[in-house]
Amino acid sequence: MKLRRISIKKAKEKALPILLSGFKKRHQMRSTVEESRRAAEKVARDRQSSRKPHLSAI
Amino acid sequence: MIDNLQESLTLALSKLDEKFRKDPESLHFAISIVFSSIFKKSGLSCIIVGGQSAAYWLRLPGSNDIDFVSPDLQKIANILEQCGFTKSSDLSFRYVHPTTNIMIELVGEQIAIADIKTPGSVLVEPSDIDDALVRSLMPGPSEVLDPVLVFINYLDASSHDSIWFTFENEGALAVERAKALLALYKEYIIDGLRDRYKAGEISERFRDLLDKKFNIVLR
Numbered sequence: 067m068k069l070r071r072i073s074i075k076k077a078k079e080k081a082l083p084i085l086l087s088g089f090k091k092r093h094q095m096r097s098t099v100e101e102s103r104r105a106a107e108k109v110a111r112d113r114q115s116s117r118k119p120h121l122s123a124i
Numbered sequence: 125m126i127d128n129l130q131e132s133l134t135l136a137l138s139k140l141d142e143k144f145r146k147d148p149e150s151l152h153f154a155i156s157i158v159f160s161s162i163f164k165k166s167g168l169s170c171i172i173v174g175g176q177s178a179a180y181w182l183r184l185p186g187s188n189d190i191d192f193v194s195p196d197l198q199k200i201a202n203i204l205e206q207c208g209f210t211k212s213s214d215l216s217f218r219y220v221h222p223t224t225n226i227m228i229e230l231v232g233e234q235i236a237i238a239d240i241k242t243p244g245s246v247l248v249e250p251s252d253i254d255d256a257l258v259r260s261l262m263p264g265p266s267e268v269l270d271p272v273l274v275f276i277n278y279l280d281a282s283s284h285d286s287i288w289f290t291f292e293n294e295g296a297l298a299v300e301r302a303k304a305l306l307a308l309y310k311e312y313i314i315d316g317l318r319d320r321y322k323a324g325e326i327s328e329r330f331r332d333l334l335d336k337k338f339n340i341v342l343r
Contacts, residue, residue: 069271071252072308077183081304085184088295095186097296107212111188111227115148122185124154124255 085119129166130206136261141224149185154258156190160266168196171245177269178301189227197230237277240325244270271309272316278302282337
């Protein structure tokens, strides 16, 4: 089956709500368990600059 | 080989930093696409894996680091250092650029996900990229992990016997990424899973997980 990257419109309709829902529940991108498995340096970077899930125009 | 690899990477870093400085996640995503393309054009394999591969397929950036897999790790490491990246003091595979704060991790010489023996990646042509600046900085295709493998990589987090077990109360980004990938690429992912199951690359544990958590039955 041929693979094509999904459109921004479909990503907005189908993917964004799934990630936003988790973010709203946690008030952060990753769960505390996920953060505990992540290098401290990376967690610090995440906390400094992470935004809520957003679409990319790239 | 590109005549001046270091110059191309440094120029891309500067231009992308200027455009995406206020959005570090998009900046990391853009750098992953462009660097993979430049390395590949110069004859060095450089596959985008981890969070940036999910960002590509989902169109949702969400990581402040870049993971590359390459059999040319040492060459890439040397070039990154020539471009001003500094090696992390505690981990030899982690590189950070002091001005832009870009973090690149050279995570392995080959794709290593669960029991997968056949690696899978997809070429991303400049025409697949919507942003004009990113597209203009790509001398050719970049290479990104196949969405079936991105899905399998996150699938493990859905298992009660995984190290993520206690995620239940608050969810987990990994599980949400798996669900979102499936929502967007269902047919492709299921076809890919079936092929890999027939090839003996999907463990019974993963097969059960696909059935119980995602209603996907592999035969």
